[in-house]
Amino acid sequence: MSADEQEQEPVLAADDIVAGYVPGVDVLRGCSIEVRPGEVVGVIGPNGAGKSTLVKAVFGLLRVRGGTVHLRGEEVTNRPAHELVRRGVGYVPQLQNVFPALTVEENLRMGVYLRPKAYARRATAVEELFPLLADRRGQKAGAMSGGERQMLAMARALMMEPQLLLLDEPSAGLSPLHQDHVFDRCRMINSAGVAVLMVEQNARRCLQICDRGYVLDQGRNAHTGTGTALLHDEKVIELYLGTLARVR
Amino acid sequence: MRPQRKFVLALALVLVSVPALSARAQGEAVPRGPTFGARALQALIDGIQFGVIIAITSVGLSLIFGTIHLINFAHGEFVTIGATFAFYLNAAAAGPGWHLIPAAVAAVAFGALLGGAVERGLWRPLRARGTGLINMFIVTIGLSLLLRHLVLVLYGTRPASFAQYDIQSTIGLGPASITPRDLTVTLLAVLVLLGIAMLLQKTRIGTAVRAVSANRDLAEATGIDVQRVVLFVWMLGGGLAALGGVFFGLVEIVTWDMGFKLLLLMFAGVILGGLGSAYGAMAGSLVIGVVAQMSTLWFPVDLQYAWALLVLIVVLLVRPQGILGQAERVG
DSSP, rough: OOOOHHSSSOEEEEEEEEEOTTTOOEEEEEEEEEOOOEEEEEEEESSSSHHHHHHHHHHTOOOEEEEEEEEEEOOOTTOOHHHHHHTTTTOOOOOOOSOOBBBBBHHHHHHHTTTTGHHHHHHHHHHHHHHHGGGTTTSSSGGGGGHEEEEEHHHHHOOOOOOOEEETTTTTTTOOOHHHHHHHHHHHHHHHTTTTEEEEHHHHHHHOOOOOEEEETTTEEEEEEEEHHHHHHHHHHHIOOOTHHHOO | HHHHHHHHHHHHHHHHHHHHHHHHHTOOOOOSSSSSSHHHHHHHHHHHHHHHHHHHHHHHHHHHHHHHHOTTTTTHHHHHHHHHHHHHHHTTTTSSSOHHHHHHHHHHHHHHHHHHHHHIIIIIIHHTTTTOOHHHHHHHHHHHHHHHHHHHHHHHHHOBBBBBSSSOOOOOETTTEHHHOOOOOHHHHHHHHHHHHHHHHHHHHHHHHHHHHHHHHHHHHHEEEEEEHHHHHHHHHHHHHHHHHHHHHHHHHHTTTHHHHHHHHHHHHHHHHOOOOOHHHHHHHHHHHHHHGGGGGGGGGGHHHHHHHHHHHHHHHHHTOOOSOOOOOOO
């Protein structure tokens, strides 16, 4: 990331977010994050810290009870998700991230639902990134393996040429080989100019590829810093990465 | 052999042997007239006709369940309103006296608008307030009662027929026969069902309907305006229910509670085919219609709906997810 990019207005700024699933019970209790153009930002933390909840609240899938979300300076708090897609945000959920009854091609077509004429051009572009999909256009997504589904889900989210990609635990449930593949693709997507906000359970691997990272604990920001700094931070190692991280 | 299959086989044997046994027990000669084969063919034709009409009405019910998981108890009233609205335009003394074809088109449009109106005015606000599905199901029962009795007040209790295509001579189909009206209704219904299949399979909005049915949140996250898709489904369901009402009123008769009487068969078709699947609703409804009519070969007509529902139970014992439903992993 260049110095110019650091100066630029954030693509995404979420300030003091309060949100939860059950009335009266807040999972996020004043959490803030920022993603600048061209950055890969990682969000890590223990189970129940509110990582996935944060992404859902930012993306309009969960009602924000307090705080604000700004996209390139414009407030989008509690705007519906399809509107954020129109404004250049892509989202890949952790689970159930493809339409199983639809073919690969239909899944990709749904990715450009708002811009159907762009299908041919965008399908070619994402198939260059995920060549496997070109051979599977007619296959039902439900018949694909977990790793292949993750590829399809990322491809679908990229169909609208987003400026910001939100990834909710992209390596969850994948073999180490597929995890490497997913992280490699994240870097490739980022190198094409797409800012990435990634929530990850695999904290060490996530911080290795992130420009900056946030550590959440009990719905609040616990630590913030560059990916490298967090990887070597004693407190973060002690609490979230495990002491084996020191050895590595 | 699995116990369920043994039960189905035993049931089939009983059904085949009942007419002969009952005639012999009563010491009667087998009555002259159409042979069993001819009566079976006639029942099959009638069953297909009945089945495709149920299918037209139940597709909307299934799509609504698929997209918002609501069991719409008021769907039968959409059928009645379609038929009675067409009757008003076509044959009512106070109506404009339109020919049935434009009256039917207007009824379909009215059904679609009614479907859209209840979605925008009732279901969407209830969903926005986070109303639970059970509560919404109870609301559909209330809406059903309200609409049914509104029709009762406006239409009355007297059964009536449309002004055209009332009495016709039959066309021979081998040993069976059918009126040109019934044949046209059946063919039109099949064409409409094929059109719905094409819409769902080949168009952008149809694929979006399937996407929303598969995963509502993911569809929203993909950029699909889910509320707009749900509105489309309600309008499609309302229009199809109205069309089914006109068809049913044509081949049978228009009454104030005709839709309510069909509702159980619609549910049976939807569940038999696989909840939430439009193609399942079509297949299930066809099975229900054919079984209901074929049962009259052996049993009193009054029991025909009961046999159709028995088949539902038997099929679900063997295949709990329905004919075209997909088994889901639990846990």
